[in-house]
Amino acid sequence: MKAIINGRIITENEVLENKVLLYNDKILEFREQQTPELLLKTCEEVIDVKGNYVSPGFIDMHIHGAGGHDVMDGTVESLAAISSTVAKNGVTGFLPTTMTMSKKKIYAALDNISCLMGKETQGAKILGAHVEGPFINKKYKGAQPEECIIEPNFSFIEKYINIIKIITLAPEMDENFNFIKEVKEKTNIILSIGHSNAEYEQAMEAIEKGVSHATHTFNAMTPLNHRKPGIIGAIFNSDIYCELIADKIHVHPAIFKILEEIKGMDKIILITDSVRAGCLHDGISELAGQKVIIKDNTVRLEDGTLAGSMLKLNQAIKNYMDCTGKGICEAVKLASLNPSNELGIEKQRGSLEVGKYSDIAILDEALNVQQTIVEGKTVFRI
Structure with missing residues (x-):
């Protein structure tokens, strides 16, 4: 003891x-x-x-890499290094997140996640995988390589349904929502709308069919317009969970409070979307085979497109407190109890309670x- x-x-x-x-x-x-x-x-x-x-340890539901390592390296050593790096930021559990790349590279990443999932490491616990792509829309691909984008296909993920916890997809690419229906019928995987050109009506129907999460809300999705409410309108008019990159770069700080007023504190989840460049200094790095430039706390492709973040989860909590005036108990929940609740592990993790x-x-x-x-x-x- x-x-x-x-x-x-x-x-x-x-x-x-x-x-x-x-x-x-x-x-x-x-x-x-x-x-x-x-x-x-x-x-x-x-x-x-x-x-x-x-504090309760933090859970990062969306992270690609950190400290010079990336989930898509496809090695146990890289995953272990990410685990060790993020532990320095108070993270005790995370979902290594894949990118839109070839099937071979995605499977290699998932195989390595499977090897370490639930195992003891010298850092944060790997709780499962977040598959971001390849089922996305080219129009909102962001930094995801276009040539590897494909239509949603259950057979693509069938072998890994026991380790995948979240799939980010563009529901308008899913004909008759067949993929969404099959995932909801056969698995407990959380479906997340992201990198999507869906109209409001499409997004709402996808939510009705089973989408319950939004990937890096406001980023890489149709915006809110008074004549075309888009995905943001659907998020605001439903009870789905919302990821938020609170680095004050991906989303203007004023939006933090607006999102909170509309969604409530129980539906916001702070994430980092950190990439290989996370926890490094200014310079040149790489993302999915693409050159990225690290400068002024941002990671961008050569054309200026944001390519993930360098955010640390403890800093995301501090930023949220500073920009909204929320107290520490409320802000910490956005990176601990809220992700635990959505992942269904709230009886084991997410808050400091006897027995957890x-x-x-x-x-x-x-x-x-x-x-x-x-x-x-x-x-x-x-």
Whole structure:
């Protein structure tokens, strides 16, 4: 058994002070404050966090890479390196996200995700895969290679239905919504609208058929217009979950509060959409075989198209708080409990509660990560 003392513990609705958090691989108890000497009689380790926040670990549902590594490298070593890198940002669980590339490369990436899914690493836990493409629309392809885009096809993903948690697709490319219907009938995979040219009516019908999530909301989709409400109108008029890249670059900060007012805090999920360039410095990098330029905290193709982000999830939470005035309990939920709820793992992860896994991030006042604990094991410490 281990203990965390002198922390401000972030729970769902309040920040607890003068409490001891006792844990092993799962959270055991919240106890009144005791001296380290007394605790050491029963605990193998006592961690004094000296007034810092004790937060539930973060879950990134949409991340392609970080620290010079990419999911599409197709190696266990790259996945492990991404896991280790994002743990430095307080991430304790994530969905490695594939891109629109050849079937061979997508399958290689999924095979490696399958190898590490649920296994212990020196970083964040791999909870499954997010397949972004190749079932998208060329008009809103963003940085996804056009030559690899194909129509939705259940046989393409059939072998991997037990590891895929989310599929991003353009529903207008799905004839009679046959793919959506088959996925909903045969799997528990979350279907997400993204990289799509769907009109409002198409998007609403897709939602009725089973789409329940929006990929990087506002980006790579038809915008809101008073005569053509588009995908944004459908998102606003439904109860689907919304990803948000809160880097203040992909989406104007004023939009954060607008989205919150319309959707409510329970339906927003902060993601990074981080790519290989995440956590690196200015220079040249690569994405799906394309040259990208890292400059001023952005990642862009040579033509200026945004190509993912360099965002860290702890910084996304800080940005959200700064731009909306929300408190830390509410903002942290957008990157912990909300993704857990949608993934159906809220009984195991997503908040600091007795019986849940000890997935914990220790944060200073500016939300810089001091320590990250995954299932009771410290995987990062400054």
